[in-house]
Amino acid sequence: MTATNPTGRVYDRGYRPYDGELGGRSAARLALFKASVRRALGIRRSWRQKLFPWVLLAIATVPAIVNVGVAYITRGRFEDTIEIITYREYVGVSTALLVFVGLTAPDVICPDRRNRVLPLLFSRPLTGSDYVAAKVGAVAAIVFAFGFLPQVVLFVGQMLVSDAALDYLTDNATVLWQVPLAVAVLALYYASLAVAISSFATRRIVAAAALLIVLLVTSVTAAIVTEGGSGSTAWAAVNLLNNPLQIRDLIFEGQISPDADLAGVTGGGALALGVYLVVVGGSLATLLWRYRWVET
Amino acid sequence: MAALLEVDDLTKTYDGTVRALDSLAVSLEPGVIGLVGANGAGKSTFFRILLGLTRPDSGTVVVDGIDVGLDPIGVRTRLGYMPEHDCLPTDQSAADVVSMLGEIAGLPARAARQRASDVLDLVGLDEARFRPIEGFSTGMRQRAKLAQALVADPKLVLLDEPTAGLDPQGRHEMLDLVRRLGTFGISVIMATHLLDDVQTTCDQVVMIDAGRLVASGRTEELLHTTGVVRVDTAGRGTDLLAALAGREATLLADGTVEVPVTGDDDLDAIVAAVADAGLPLHGLTSQRSSLDDVFLADHAAGLT
Known part of the structure; x- marks a missing residue:
C-alpha cells in the first residue's frame, strides 16, 4: 500500500478576472505622473540613476547648511544675524536646478518616443493633454521640491539658531508665501520649456543640449544687445535664462531688481511677465500640438 | 449572441489619396477572431480606429455597445492592445512596466502589481519578471507585450502580428496562449498575414484586402x-x-x-x-x- 502525500499538489491558477472598479482619465493621468516622478528620482532603477538626483539635491542644499552653520557659529557676536544668501537669492540661484531640469526632462519624455511606448500609453484612457499634464507636472513637481526643500532647511535652521525663534518667524512671515510662489513659478517655467524642447528629440543628450543652447543663446543675445546700447533696453527681456529670476524679483520686491538688465525700462516688470507667459504658454501649446493626434 | 464589434461603412483615406479602409462593414461575435490581410491591407489602421487614435473619414465602429467616435475613452477601458513593433521601455523590469501600464489603465496601485504578477505568470514570464526587458529574447518580449495588454482584464484584446519574429516553437506557444484567452472569456482580434495561424487558432475570420472586406464568417463555415x-x-x-x-x-x-x-x-x-x-x-x-x-x-x- 502506498501512502499519499496530501501536500504535493500542483494548481493551475489559470486566469483570474479583475472584478474591481477601473479608474478613468484622472487615474491614468495620476499614474503616469507618479511613474514619471519615480523615473526622475531613480526609484526602481539602478543605483547610478538614483545617485544623480539626490546628489543634486544635496548640492542645492549646501548653501542653506553653510548659511545656517555660519549663523550658528557667529550668533551673539554681531547685532544682526549674518546672511550669506537671502531667500530671494536662493530661489533659482543654484545651477544644480538647471542641470537637473536639463537632464530630467529629456529622461521622462525621450524614452517614450525612442522605445515607441506612446501607442501603449494612448491605448489606455489617456489623452494627449493628459500626457502633457502628467509629464510637465512631474518635472515641475520635482523641480519645486528640489528648489523648496533647501529653502525649508534655510528657514528652519535660521529660525532655530536665532535668539528668538518666534520673532524670527514673525519677522520673516512674508517669505512663507513668497518662497513657494517664486519656486513654483520657476519650476513651471523650467519644466514646460524643457519638456517642450525634449518632445522634439528621441535622444536624451540631444534634448539636454538643445535646452542649454536655447537658454545660452538667448542669454548671450540679450547681453550683446544691451551692451551695444547706450542704456537699459527692452531687448534684455529675451534672456530666457534670466526671465524667471526677474519674476522672482517681482514676487519678492514688487519690481525688477535695480541691478537687472531690465531695470530702468518702462514697464519692465510687465514685459518680463509677458515673456514668462509667452514662454510657458508657448511651451504648453507646443506640447499639446505635438501630442494632438491622440486628443479626443 | 450580442455583437462584440459592429463596423459600418468604415472609410479612412490618408493624404486624400491612399485609401486604407474602403466602406468596411462587418459584425463580429465574442471569440477569437483572425483579421487577415497582406501588409498594407488596412489592419493597423483598423486597430487605430478601434482604439480611437485615428478618426475615420466616415462610418461607425461600436465595441461592446460603445461607439468609438462618441466615447473613445470608454472603449479604451475595455481594450488591450499589443502592437507589432517593439514598444516596451527596455531599461525597466517586466514587472515594473506591466504594473505601471496597469495603473495607467485604471487599476489601483496594489491591484496593478498583483495583476502584473498574475499575467506575467500566465504568459510564462514568472521567473524573468524582475529582469530588465533589454535582456529579453524576441519571444519573451512578445510575451511581455501580451501581458501588458491583459493586465487590466480587457474584454477585447487587439494583437497585431503576435507571432512576428518568433521561431516555430515560440509561434506555437504564442498561438496556444491566444487560444487560451478565448477560454478565459477574453475576446481577441489577431491581425496577421499568416493564414495558417488563423486557421488553427481563430473561430471567426475577417479577410480584408486594400481596405475592402474580402470575406468574413466563422472559420468552420469558410473551410467547407x-x-x-x-x-x-x-x-x-x-x-x-x-x-x-x-x-x-x-x-x-x-x-x-x-x-x-x-x-x-x-x-x-x-x-x-x-x-x-x-x-x-x-x-x-x-x-x-x-x-x-x-x-x-x-x-x-x-x-x-
Missing part, C-alpha cells in the same frame, strides 16, 4: 469540404489511376490520388476499386478548403 478525397495507396498512385479508370482522378506528386466524389456511394466504390486492384489503402481523407483557397478565390472574384 471541397468534394474531393485524397487516396493514399503507399505510392502506387499509377496503379490506382488504372483501377479508377472512368473516374476523373488526378495523380499528385507525392503518389497520392485525388478523386472527386458526390456521396457515400462514391467512397464505397473507391474502396472497392482499391481492394479489387490489390492495393494497400493507407489513407482516405476528405479534402477541405484552406483559408488560402478562400482568400484567393474571393480576392479573384473581387478583381473581376
Whole structure:
C-alpha cells in the first residue's frame, strides 16, 4: 500500500478576472505622473540613476547648511544675524536646478518616443493633454521640491539658531508665501520649456543640449544687445535664462531688481511677465500640438 | 449572441489619396477572431480606429455597445492592445512596466502589481519578471507585450502580428496562449498575414484586402469540404489511376490520388476499386478548403 502525500499538489491558477472598479482619465493621468516622478528620482532603477538626483539635491542644499552653520557659529557676536544668501537669492540661484531640469526632462519624455511606448500609453484612457499634464507636472513637481526643500532647511535652521525663534518667524512671515510662489513659478517655467524642447528629440543628450543652447543663446543675445546700447533696453527681456529670476524679483520686491538688465525700462516688470507667459504658454501649446493626434 | 464589434461603412483615406479602409462593414461575435490581410491591407489602421487614435473619414465602429467616435475613452477601458513593433521601455523590469501600464489603465496601485504578477505568470514570464526587458529574447518580449495588454482584464484584446519574429516553437506557444484567452472569456482580434495561424487558432475570420472586406464568417463555415478525397495507396498512385479508370482522378506528386466524389456511394466504390486492384489503402481523407483557397478565390472574384 502506498501512502499519499496530501501536500504535493500542483494548481493551475489559470486566469483570474479583475472584478474591481477601473479608474478613468484622472487615474491614468495620476499614474503616469507618479511613474514619471519615480523615473526622475531613480526609484526602481539602478543605483547610478538614483545617485544623480539626490546628489543634486544635496548640492542645492549646501548653501542653506553653510548659511545656517555660519549663523550658528557667529550668533551673539554681531547685532544682526549674518546672511550669506537671502531667500530671494536662493530661489533659482543654484545651477544644480538647471542641470537637473536639463537632464530630467529629456529622461521622462525621450524614452517614450525612442522605445515607441506612446501607442501603449494612448491605448489606455489617456489623452494627449493628459500626457502633457502628467509629464510637465512631474518635472515641475520635482523641480519645486528640489528648489523648496533647501529653502525649508534655510528657514528652519535660521529660525532655530536665532535668539528668538518666534520673532524670527514673525519677522520673516512674508517669505512663507513668497518662497513657494517664486519656486513654483520657476519650476513651471523650467519644466514646460524643457519638456517642450525634449518632445522634439528621441535622444536624451540631444534634448539636454538643445535646452542649454536655447537658454545660452538667448542669454548671450540679450547681453550683446544691451551692451551695444547706450542704456537699459527692452531687448534684455529675451534672456530666457534670466526671465524667471526677474519674476522672482517681482514676487519678492514688487519690481525688477535695480541691478537687472531690465531695470530702468518702462514697464519692465510687465514685459518680463509677458515673456514668462509667452514662454510657458508657448511651451504648453507646443506640447499639446505635438501630442494632438491622440486628443479626443 | 450580442455583437462584440459592429463596423459600418468604415472609410479612412490618408493624404486624400491612399485609401486604407474602403466602406468596411462587418459584425463580429465574442471569440477569437483572425483579421487577415497582406501588409498594407488596412489592419493597423483598423486597430487605430478601434482604439480611437485615428478618426475615420466616415462610418461607425461600436465595441461592446460603445461607439468609438462618441466615447473613445470608454472603449479604451475595455481594450488591450499589443502592437507589432517593439514598444516596451527596455531599461525597466517586466514587472515594473506591466504594473505601471496597469495603473495607467485604471487599476489601483496594489491591484496593478498583483495583476502584473498574475499575467506575467500566465504568459510564462514568472521567473524573468524582475529582469530588465533589454535582456529579453524576441519571444519573451512578445510575451511581455501580451501581458501588458491583459493586465487590466480587457474584454477585447487587439494583437497585431503576435507571432512576428518568433521561431516555430515560440509561434506555437504564442498561438496556444491566444487560444487560451478565448477560454478565459477574453475576446481577441489577431491581425496577421499568416493564414495558417488563423486557421488553427481563430473561430471567426475577417479577410480584408486594400481596405475592402474580402470575406468574413466563422472559420468552420469558410473551410467547407471541397468534394474531393485524397487516396493514399503507399505510392502506387499509377496503379490506382488504372483501377479508377472512368473516374476523373488526378495523380499528385507525392503518389497520392485525388478523386472527386458526390456521396457515400462514391467512397464505397473507391474502396472497392482499391481492394479489387490489390492495393494497400493507407489513407482516405476528405479534402477541405484552406483559408488560402478562400482568400484567393474571393480576392479573384473581387478583381473581376
